[in-house]
Amino acid sequence: MGVEGVGVFLVLGGSGNLGSALLRFFELSGTSCLAPSSAELNVLSRDAISKYFIQNGPKIKAIINCIAWTDVDGCERNPEKAFEVNSIAPAHMANVAQYIGVPFIQISTDYVFDGKGGSPYSEDHPTNPIQVYGQSKDHGDRAVLMRGGCVARVQWILGQSKKNFVTWVIDALKSQTPINLSTLQMGGPTSCAWLSERIGDLINHTTLTGIYHLVHDDYVNRYDCGLFISEVLNLPHEGVLVPVDHVNFGIAKRPENTMLSNKHTKTLLRAVGSEWSWREDLTDYLRGKCV
Ligand SMILES: NC(=O)c1ccc[n+]([C@@H]2O[C@H](COP(=O)([O-])OP(=O)(O)OC[C@H]3O[C@@H](n4cnc5c(N)ncnc54)[C@H](OP(=O)(O)O)[C@@H]3O)[C@@H](O)[C@H]2O)c1
Numbered sequence: 001m002g003v004e005g006v007g008v009f010l011v012l013g014g015s016g017n018l019g020s021a022l023l024r025f026f027e028l029s030g031t032s033c034l035a036p037s038s039a040e041l042n043v044l045s046r047d048a049i050s051k052y053f054i055q056n057g058p059k060i061k062a063i064i065n066c067i068a069w070t071d072v073d074g075c076e077r078n079p080e081k082a083f084e085v086n087s088i089a090p091a092h093m094a095n096v097a098q099y100i101g102v103p104f105i106q107i108s109t110d111y112v113f114d115g116k117g118g119s120p121y122s123e124d125h126p127t128n129p130i131q132v133y134g135q136s137k138d139h140g141d142r143a144v145l146m147r148g149g150c151v152a153r154v155q156w157i158l159g160q161s162k163k164n165f166v167t168w169v170i171d172a173l174k175s176q177t178p179i180n181l182s183t184l185q186m187g188g189p190t191s192c193a194w195l196s197e198r199i200g201d202l203i204n205h206t207t208l209t210g211i212y213h214l215v216h217d218d219y220v221n222r223y224d225c226g227l228f229i230s231e232v233l234n235l236p237h238e239g240v241l242v243p244v245d246h247v248n249f250g251i252a253k254r255p256e257n258t259m260l261s262n263k264h265t266k267t268l269l270r271a272v273g274s275e276w277s278w279r280e281d282l283t284d285y286l287r288g289k290c291v
Contacts, residue, residue, distance in 0.1 A: 008032040008059055009203075010102075012043065012093070013066030017159025018107060021192030022064060022199060029200065034060070043067055043089045050096050057100035062203055064105045065090055068137065072111070075133035076252035086136035091143030103208035104149035105199065110187060110215075112138040112153070115255020120219070122261045123153075123211040131252035141211075150208040152199065155215060155258055158285050159192045166285065169226045173235040180244040181223040186257045188216045188278045189225060191285040201269045212268070213260040216278040228279065232286050 009026055013019035014035035026033045034056060042048045053063075068086050069075060075082035090106050097104035111134035112127040129135045141151045158164050166189060172179040198214040206212070220228070223243040230237035247254050266272050 007061035008034055010053075010056065010060050010063040011035045011066065012041075012063065013068070013107075016066055016068075016070075017157055017162055017164070018154070018192045018195060019064075019066035020161065021159060022066065022196045025193070025196035025200065038067075043093065044084055046092050049089075049092050053093070053096040053100055053102070057102055060100075060102050062103040062105060062208060063093065063097050064107070064199065065093060066107050068107070068109075070133070072131060072133040072252045072254070073250040075136060076131055076250075079132045079136070082132050082136040083139065086133070087139035087143065090140040091147070094144040094147040094149040097149065098147045103203075104144060104147070105202065105208060106141060106144040106149055106151050108141050108151050108153045109134065109137050110153060110155040110258035110260055111255060112141065113255055113258055115185075115257045117257060120259040120261035121213075123213055123264050130255060133252060134255075145209075145211070148209055150202070150206070151211045152202060153211065153213050153215075153260060154190060154195055155187045155260060156189045157192055157195065158189055158282075165189065165222070165225075166229060166282070169229050169241070170233065170235075170286075172240055173230055173233065173237060176236075176240055178240055178242055179226075180242050181221075181226045182247050182256075183221050183223045183243050183245055184256050185222045185247045185254070186219050186259050188219050188259075189282045189285070190215060190278070191281050193285075194281045198269070201271065205269050212265045213262045214265065215260045215262050216276045216281065217262065218278065219259045220278060225282075228282065229286065232283055 011033050014023050041052050094104045112129050114128040114130045127138045129138050226241040
């Protein structure tokens with residue numbers, strides 16, 4: 001689907017998984033973007049943000065912030081940096097966006113939840129992050145919402161250039177190296193190509209305030225997701241994908257169940273009748289169709 005209207009989008013974090021997919025999506029939709037690199041715009045400087053946003057404000061239709069420090073264990077080691085990038089910078093961006101009257105979309109995460117509930121989290125479920133990364137993102141989200149912006153939560157995202165859960169499983173299957181996969185950790189793989197289309201829907205159909213869950217209709221645990229990958233790629237999994245009944249931790253704790261409900265979001269995006277299937281999305285991703 002295209003993205004309607006005139007003007008340009010300001011995409012921040014254009015070198016990352018989601019930001020780069022979003023830039024491709026806008027390019028294919030014939031929509032112009034501004035995408036300053038971290039060298040061109042220092043988002044840790046309030047002055048630099050104010051100057052850039054105010055200078056370019058008249059031509060910007062919406063700002064999409066895909067910048068984050070996504071190294072979950074790194075954030076645990078260096079909370080100060082985590083809060084600088086994931087809380088303070090988006091708070092200031094949303095502040096200036098509100099001042100110049102431009103809608104602001106903050107991309108966020110399922111890690112704002114503790115993962116202890118047994119059912120899918122709705123958009124308005126209270127957050128309770130259990131590691132610094134989630135805490136810093138949650139803090140940033142609240143600041144954005146307070147300034148009239150919009151928060152789009154995503155999970156298990158699959159980009160084209162960087163390693164992710166799926167590429168890790170593929171590497172293990174190809175090299176026949178055993179890996180442990182949790183049967184408890186629930187969520188859903190989501191390609192950045194699919195997410196970019198949903199962000200386009202957000203822009204076209206909503207007022208860009210409040211919280212949205214850009215996720216598929218159903219859920220899968222890490223082990224079953226691994227089995228699905230081996231089936232689609234026809235790679236043997238016996239002795240390689242090892243089911244474990246715990247979540248694999250690094251330094252930081254990871255939540256177990258981060259199933260996000262998309263019901264409210266689908267209604268607002270006028271997508272109630274359409275199927276948002278992780279199986280279809282992941283199959284396209286594995287077959288290289290998500291570019
Ligand atoms: N990856 C996942 O599975 C996942 C899951 C849930 C939610 N999310 C959320 O989805 C969003 C996009 O994630 P992603 O996977 O696309 O992230 P990513 O690939 O790690 O990209 C992060 C982006 O942020 C930029 N960045 C980081 N620190 C910066 C700084 N100090 N100044 C300027 N730019 C900085 C990076 O630029 P440089 O390349 O120049 O450093 C890069 O463009 C984030 O909000 C993340 O919290 C991700």
